[in-house]
Amino acid sequence: MRVLHTADWHLGKTLRGVSLHEDQAHVLDQVFKAVVEEGVEVLLIAGDVYDKASPSEAAMKLYSDFLERVHEQTDAAIVVIAGNHDSGQRLGTASKLFDRRRILVRGPIERDETPLILEDEHGKIAISALPYGEIYSARRAFEAEDIRSPEDVLRAQIEAARARVPDDARWVVVAHAFVTNCQPTETERRLSVGTVETVSAAIFEGANYVALGHLHRPQTAGGNAIRYSGSPLAFGFDEAGTTKSMTVFDLDGQGQVVNLKTVDFEPLRQVREVRGLLEDLVSEAKANPSDDYIRAILLDDGALIEPAAQLRPHYPNILQTLREKKQDLVMSSAGRAQSKLDDPVGVIGEFLTYVRGEGATEREEGVVKGVLDRPVLEDAK
Amino acid sequence: MRVLHTADWHLGKTLRGVSLHEDQAHVLDQVFKAVVEEGVEVLLIAGDVYDKASPSEAAMKLYSDFLERVHEQTDAAIVVIAGNHDSGQRLGTASKLFDRRRILVRGPIERDETPLILEDEHGKIAISALPYGEIYSARRAFEAEDIRSPEDVLRAQIEAARARVPDDARWVVVAHAFVTNCQPTETERRLSVGTVETVSAAIFEGANYVALGHLHRPQTAGGNAIRYSGSPLAFGFDEAGTTKSMTVFDLDGQGQVVNLKTVDFEPLRQVREVRGLLEDLVSEAKANPSDDYIRAILLDDGALIEPAAQLRPHYPNILQTLREKKQDLVMSSAGRAQSKLDDPVGVIGEFLTYVRGEGATEREEGVVKGVLDRPVLEDAK
Known part of the structure; x- marks a missing residue:
């Protein structure tokens, strides 16, 4: 079975006040194209669909149009979970009305964590969708007062899920969490202090693949079988120049992850830094105007008059100007x-x-x- | 085919600042019960599901739990449209992923207004779901600049819908509009001036039944076949003492509406007025305390010290005190x-x-x- 794993879309996000709507529409087109061209049989979206709990109508339209396009124009099954940026309740509204054979959207944590069961020529594949949930909502869902950390939450979810995986099925888990020893970007780092918020990769034992969301850099969290796909776009200058991707692989008859590859995103605009004396930067900008999202780092010593205003005619999306003193x-x-x-x-x-x-x-x-x-x-x- | 028609739930609504959440959960239980007990085959919800475009999580949970309960525990098909209080985009998010055989949720206006097709022993029934839409969104959807009034909007929707009804099918229309000569309550009256906002019942020609939402009083808008079910609750003191209901009927093999009846709602709390001298009202309240939503009209002539505070111990939900001078x-x-x-x-x-x-x-x-x-x-x- 061919699987596409993506996450952390953060639809509705702005970058220093500038809407990323067009950029996000552009990368979602690429996800759709990959679903079609790679012959994807199941699309996993591992949380943070939206950038905030109550997204704009425009953000919801992006999400809705994308899912409807995949559903209507391909045969791919779809699994979506809520991340920490999503409102589980809002993302999961009426989700049990979805076509049960092909779609599983999990908003709030469920005590009875029933997987989506797909089949290929080798048999069943169970996909457990484990949304991000706060400690208190997990306590309520599982009626377990001893849930005290994000790892406790996820462990309870995994146990609930494991109990409902058929014996003869291979098992894929979709989750949104910060696995110990993985590399966050600035955005996620702000959300966690030390290792309190992290979970050990060991708790996923028994899963043939774990599709993770939360960290924006594509990376493994334990071999090829526990992975972050990363976000489709750079959301900050600390990610300037990094390449974003989605992950595609086959789950073979033995439940092994094979033919794993990353499919790079081509952003509509780069997020990048330029660095130098203002005069040189202005010359460079004149010669090569660009609508990339730009941060300029100025090396000049003396007073400068509105450096951003000098660069903006050639860099309309200049977002920040810093001086390196x-x-x-x-x-x-x-x-x-x-x-x-x-x-x-x-x-x-x-x-x-x-x-x-x-x-x-x-x-x-x-x-x-x-x-x-x-x-x-x-x-x- | 047995049909249940309800509308104007306004989930999330408050009455002078007091949440109606419990009251709304109570009436939705009654809708569910009616679906089961009346053997309803299709449930029509004719708009204003929510009270505002961006509803609270609690309101969305009420809606979601209700629909999931109907979908999982009954065989009824479900048709929902957005009303003027709903955000069509939000209500309709990912709605094309729903089980197409049984569910049609229409958020924004669609140019290609495809009906839900159901079957009974007499043949097909096509149900067209025509959501409320502003003039400008209708112009965009239909690429028609000559849409200038709510009637123009609905006429364009009906024409688009009619074109997709199979020749051999009976036809049910679900819409959210103010039909000329019908009786609004204070809430809807505020939204319209004169007849500019109204549409003629004649535009529904050819439909075997038109399930309307918008006006909160149950009423016909032309025989039994064009009806407002009304809201399940009174939302203002001008509706005090009125009985709210949903409509149940059979559509027979000839497309006639037969066995039509209204099923009364039993509100958790009444919305009612009491009227008299403060002293008398306090005595009456002591003798018959009540958690109804109450407006007291005081007939006293002289000065009164905090009349609401005197009534509140016995009428915890007293919402308004007026003096009739x-x-x-x-x-x-x-x-x-x-x-x-x-x-x-x-x-x-x-x-x-x-x-x-x-x-x-x-x-x-x-x-x-x-x-x-x-x-x-x-x-x-």
Whole structure:
């Protein structure tokens, strides 16, 4: 059975206030094309369909038109789960009215986690759809007060799901979670502190493939069989220049993942950084105008008059202008009131002595100096 | 074929700030019960499922749970259209993924208005679902710039629908509109001025039954075959004391509406008015406490201290307190500065002379006097 795995569409998202609607329509066209051209038999969408709980009508139309197109123009089955950005209730409204043979949309967590059962020439494949759920909703759904962490939630979901997988079926799990040791981007990092929010890949034991959503970089979370497809678009400048993709593979008769490949997305506009003296950047922009989403990092020393306004005629989607100030530049402006800034390591030492009774160790001083020596990025408007 | 027709649920509605959630769950249980007990083969929901375009999760859960219950526990087909209170886009999201044999949910207007085709022992029945649509969206859908009124919209929808009804099929239309000469309640009256917003019943020609939504009073709009089921609950004090119902009938082999009856709703709480001197009303409330939604009209002349607070211990859902002031009571307080108020007809005459150069005619004076002689209702807090 040929499977396409995608996730983290974040329909309705804006990038520094600019709507990504067209960009998202463009990549969804590519998902549709891949479903057709790769002969996909089941399409997995592993959460964060939308960027917020109550999406705009335009975002819902993108989603709806896409699913209806797949349903009407292909034979692919469809499995969708809610991610942490979605409202499970809204995504799952009336979903039990969907054609049961081909569609499983799971909004809120269900105690009775019944899989979609598909068949190929080797037999049955059970697909369990495990939406993201908060600890409290999982406690209610499973009537289990001992659910205390995201891993507890997912473990309860997996156990409920496993109990309903037929003995003779291969098993695919779709989930939205942060698996330990995987690499988040800035967007997801903000949502988690340390490892409290992560789950161990070991809890997926027994699944032939785990289609994950949540992290926006395509990556494995344990061999080829536990994977993040990643998002179809870069949603921040920390992802500038990265290639986004969806994952396509075959599940063979033994339940092995074979012929796995990634299909790259071609974004309508790149998210990218340019870097240099303003004058050089303006020349470059004039020579090669672009509607990419651009962040300009200016290396100039002196005063600049509205640098973004100089670049915008050639870069209509310039979203941010930063100046890379060197440390000695900051220092040079220090007056009498800032004299202590001449010795920032000393100030930090004083602070440490104040709060814990002793100054910085040699190792700590090393960390501080390392940070201070880095260039400083600053909004330049 | 046995048909149940309901409409105007307005899920998520509040009555003067109080949620009607429980009341709405209570009446939906009665719709479900009627579907089962009456052996209903198709359930028609003629718009205004929700009270607003972006409904709460709780409202969506009510809708979703109800439809899923009907779909899973009965054999009834389901037809739903968006009303003017719904967002067609939101209500219709992914609706083409629904089980096509039994479900038709129509959100936005469709140029290609394909009916749900059901069969009974006499042959086919085509059900056309015509959602409410604004003039501009209808112009876009039909690429017709000459659509200028709600009647033009509906006429375009009906023509599109009629073209897709099989020749040998009986035809049922579900629509959300204000048919000329029908009786609105206060809620719908606010939305329309004169007859600009109304449509003639004649445009439904050829349909064996027209299931209408929009007006909240159960009523016919032309024989038994063009009907408003009305809303399941009273949504305002102007509907106090009215009985709400759904409509059940059989469509016979000749397409005649037979065995038509209304099934009354039993509200969890009544919407009602009490009227009298505060002291008497308090005694009555003590003797017969009630959690009905109550508006008290006080006939007392003098000052009253927080009348609602005196009634609330016995009427926890008292929503409004009004005082019925007699005209002579207003007059009695008139001082020197208000001397002109002794002759309100004269004041109006002066105003008319000022704005149009001549005073009130005899007929106009009659209207003014008629209004002045009516009792005045006023918020008393």
